[in-house]
Amino acid sequence: MDCIAIDDEPLALDVIEYHSERIPFININSVFTDAFKALDYLQCNAVNLVFMDISMPDISGLQLIKSLPDPPMVIFTTAFSNYAAESYEVNAVDYLIKPIEFDRFLIACNKANAIYKREMNPENVPSGKFMIIKSGHESFKINFEDVQYIEAEGNLVNFVASDKKVVTRLSIKEVLKLLPKEQFIQVHRSFIISLSYLKKFENHQLIVADRSIPLGGIYKQQFIDLLNGNKTKSTS
Incomplete structure (x- = not known):
């Protein structure tokens, strides 16, 4: 898993890096003592897991994770136990009290790895040619081949298909699991876009059906890799 660590105390970051070196599936790509620099990094890079202190200058770890529209998994690391309840409101994987012992650190990392594997497991990929989406008191059958793109607007998600538009109360994360x-x-x-309706793309913009859709920096490399993978399959 690609990970970063955020803590205003360099010694605390040293402990996390030291423990991480003993766990094969944990890759610490960057560490930050400045929470705002970490926030910039998270907005431009795909990260699976964040180790984060809660009590930091300027912005707390809880405030930082709440500010992200699509946050990665987080393991909080702190010297205080009084934030535990609030940490689980943001679906924290675990809550580690400093000083962090390796055995407790390993338990938290194993929890995160289990979640990561479950989300990445190809057995979870939906089968069939359609899905049923509830909108208000009605339910709609939507064929995968008809969906052009999905757009989140506040607490709602719009499924835009060639023959209809269906509005439902789902998150982008929940929608991805259906597709x-x-x-x-x-x-x-x-x-979220359907590659079947992709007409062209530029540096930061896609044309899907007749809609111009932004290409976010954090998603760009994954998008290019998927296109290249599809291209390889079609020529082999």
């Missing part, structure tokens, strides 16, 4: 991964990809915090 075949070989056909759909998230390209922005508010957009």
Whole structure:
């Protein structure tokens, strides 16, 4: 898993890096003592897991994770136990009290790895050719091949298909679990597109059906990799 660590105390970061070196599936890509620099990094890079202190200058770890529209998994690391209840309101994987012992650190990392594997497991890819989406008191059958893109607007998500538009109360994360991964990809915090309706793309913009859709920096490399993968399959 690609990870970063955020703590205003360099010694605390040293402990996390030291423990992480003993766990094969944990890759610490960057560490930050400045929470705002970490926030900039998270907005431009795909990260699976964040180790984060809660009590930091300027912005707390809880405030930082709440500010992200599509946050990665987080393991909080702190010297205080009084934040535990609030940490689980943001679906924290675990809550580690300093000084952090390796055995407790390993338990938290194993929890995160289990979640990561469950989300990445190809057995979870939906089968069939359609899905049923509830909108208000009605339910709609939507064929995967008809969906052009999905757009998040506040607490609602719009499924835009060639023959209809269906509005429902789902998150982008929940929607992704309903869609075949070989056909759909998230390209922005508010957009999922169908590759079947992709007409062209530029540096930061896609044309899907007749709609201009932004390509977010954090999603760009994944998008290019998927396109290249599909291209390789079609020529082999």
